Amino acid sequence: LSETIDLGLRIVDRQLIDSEDRRCGKVDDLALEGGPGEALEVVAILSGPDVWRARAGLVGRVAAWLGGGGRVRVPWDEVAGVDAHVKLRKRAQELGLGRGDDRLRPFIEKIPDADR
Amino acid sequence: VKIFQVALGILAAIGGFVDIGDLVFNVSAGATFGYQLLWVVVIGVVGITVYSEMCGRVAAISGKAVFDAVRERLGFKVGLTTLIAAQVVNLMTLTAEVGGVAICLQLLSGLPYRWLIVLAGIAIAVVVWVTSFDWIERIFGYGGLCLLVFAVAAVKLHPVWGAVGHGFVPHIQTESPLLYAYFAVGLLGAAMTPYEVYFYSSGAVEEQWGPKDLGLNKANAMIGYGLGGFLSFALMIVGGSLFLDKGIEPEFLGSIAVGAEVPLGQIGLLLAIVGILFAVGGAAIDTLFSGAYNLAQFFGWEWGRYRAQTGAPRFTLTWIVLLVLAVGAVMTGVDPVQLTEYAVIFSAVALPLTYIPILLVANDRSYMREYANGRLANTLGLIYLAVIVVISLTAVPLLILTNVGQN
Numbered sequence: 001l002s003e004t005i006d007l008g009l010r011i012v013d014r015q016l017i018d019s020e021d022r023r024c025g026k027v028d029d030l031a032l033e034g035g036p037g038e039a040l041e042v043v044a045i046l047s048g049p050d051v052w053r054a055r056a057g058l059v060g061r062v063a064a065w066l067g068g069g070g071r072v073r074v075p076w077d078e079v080a081g082v083d084a085h086v087k088l089r090k091r092a093q094e095l096g097l098g099r100g101d102d103r104l105r106p107f108i109e110k111i112p113d114a115d116r
Numbered sequence: 117v118k119i120f121q122v123a124l125g126i127l128a129a130i131g132g133f134v135d136i137g138d139l140v141f142n143v144s145a146g147a148t149f150g151y152q153l154l155w156v157v158v159i160g161v162v163g164i165t166v167y168s169e170m171c172g173r174v175a176a177i178s179g180k181a182v183f184d185a186v187r188e189r190l191g192f193k194v195g196l197t198t199l200i201a202a203q204v205v206n207l208m209t210l211t212a213e214v215g216g217v218a219i220c221l222q223l224l225s226g227l228p229y230r231w232l233i234v235l236a237g238i239a240i241a242v243v244v245w246v247t248s249f250d251w252i253e254r255i256f257g258y259g260g261l262c263l264l265v266f267a268v269a270a271v272k273l274h275p276v277w278g279a280v281g282h283g284f285v286p287h288i289q290t291e292s293p294l295l296y297a298y299f300a301v302g303l304l305g306a307a308m309t310p311y312e313v314y315f316y317s318s319g320a321v322e323e324q325w326g327p328k329d330l331g332l333n334k335a336n337a338m339i340g341y342g343l344g345g346f347l348s349f350a351l352m353i354v355g356g357s358l359f360l361d362k363g364i365e366p367e368f369l370g371s372i373a374v375g376a377e378v379p380l381g382q383i384g385l386l387l388a389i390v391g392i393l394f395a396v397g398g399a400a401i402d403t404l405f406s407g408a409y410n411l412a413q414f415f416g417w418e419w420g421r422y423r424a425q426t427g428a429p430r431f432t433l434t435w436i437v438l439l440v441l442a443v444g445a446v447m448t449g450v451d452p453v454q455l456t457e458y459a460v461i462f463s464a465v466a467l468p469l470t471y472i473p474i475l476l477v478a479n480d481r482s483y484m485r486e487y488a489n490g491r492l493a494n495t496l497g498l499i500y501l502a503v504i505v506v507i508s509l510t511a512v513p514l515l516i517l518t519n520v521g522q523n
Binding site for chain 1 (some may be wrong): 178179180182187188192193195197200246255256390412415416417418419424425426427428429430431482483515
């Protein structure tokens, strides 16, 4: 990740993929650090409904409410690489991502023949 | 073996091209203007070919389906508005297709419509739950090929072929140019139905297409849609030959099927209804999945039929909810044919919102590399951007001015 990249175009709103190739959210925002006069540094990826509030006004707030809130902070060190998607080094569960799917899974599993 | 597979895929695409929107708009356009609007179908078919080829190529090279691109290029806010618009139109279309399935079942069985709506919903859910993607494609694609009965009917009705040929030359010969424009927009909207590309691009990602599949992508788009367009011609010719001079507006799916009965008798009628059943049923499944694909891709959830229902729980829940909503909506007694007109017109309005991001991504060399749009794809892409923007801006005014094509 040494070359310069346009963060808004190349990172934000990209798909997050965990170490097991599971889709586990989007890059909803980035956390930047750096005081006055210092260079800004990307320190984390922010993902989850609470991040939408700040991004889309009223619709964003409604979407965040419907999405059940919540925000996950993924340290930038966990990023394995960026191509068409943002690939992570660990499993989604370890990073706290993809919990919506995990919570719903037991209910879907109760329907017969659900794992074919 | 490979060629055989491609041929099978193309057969399925022909059967899968026509949905309730094409049935309604092509036959009504024929009934109202004869063969005059055939040239518009050509423009529509080339349009969906260009758009699909781009979506398939983007999916194969970048692994991004349509709503991944929408989210990435339009951002969260504009993207969310696009998502909502697309989902509303998609649900309308799904409702119309489910209603269409129930109507066909009623025509075949004579049982009460309301029971058949529920039966249609259950049948769709069961097929989706237990059948693999390949088989869904085959069953509905081949079943939809029964619609070829309309091609036979078109010939048997002995249209004036000179007039049919003249229909492929753009011209306006009418005292109601607004109505003509309304049907032109409707035909374009019906041919370039957005759910087809949502479904197509997501399917390409599911099947893990790569650069080696680009030939297949091109063949699917050009031959599949091209021949599918022939069915549209046939439907319009039947509408024009049979209904034009009688002043009959085919307001029911049953009267569209009559178009095959008149020249071919009972067997024609039966094939037409079965063909419509499979075409509309297949489209119901496509729209159902498209709705779930769109939502999952926008929010980054796991998605895909190949991951089994438990592999993508939110995706699964989404299509279940959409199906329940659609069945409920049909139960309110809304007329599927009337709803189809609104769905097609509103889908034309929303079309640029999903088309533009795909055009942009297809030009992004940072991950499309040498597979980015070439000069031909971009020229066609830009011409169609103009076409799409024009139909998007004129669709609702024409809907209002013509009183939904009634005047």
